[in-house]
Amino acid sequence: QVQLQESGPGLVKPSETLSLTCTVSGASISSGAYYWVWIRQPPGMGLEWIGSFYFSGRAYYNPSLMSRVTVSVETSKNQLSLKLTSVTAADTAVYYCARVLLDVLYFDLWGQGALVTVSS
């Protein structure tokens, strides 16, 4: 059974860098069958795709966040990571990692989500 689990600080100060990790269990993050993705949801608001990583080493980003975001993987730990720089209160959200099956391009598996609050 494949599972995704987000982890990281729940509180980040304004102007600092938000860092989250998604640990994948039950499947290899190096599999060419999937994209691995970060999505976020501010409180009471909708879903926003942040970025995706493919095992070839290519990353894809939401243009609205591209200047501040890095999505990468550490294959030895089977982990997906997210770094978002220069955060503000507008970056307060539940951050989800998810999996996208290459052939159908929808999010077929999600983590439970991690709430990150940006506040001093």
Place this chain on the structure above:
Amino acid sequence: SYILTQPPSVSVAPGQTARISCGGNNVESKSVHWYQQKPGQAPVVVVYDDSDRPSGIPERFSGSNSGNTATLTISRVEAGDEADYYCQVWDSTSDHQWVFGGGTKLTVL
């Protein structure tokens, strides 16, 4: 970038049919996927590729996609269907962009 437009809310009585729209420019040329999200939970796909259902999703959930509008239809609505629903596409014209609609709150009266 590509934009998907959903109504903020839809209300329906139990046993009736709910229809949630998702508008986008020539959206029929894309595959539309629908997610259900209940409070405090991660989203779950209920329809993919316009009209297919994952295993475990009731037949009451169906989808269609034509012209500039995709539609999620929930027949014989139950109280447990009350949730937020999001449509989503993959926009290949913008170098691998995943796009969500703004979401629709389904209220069961």
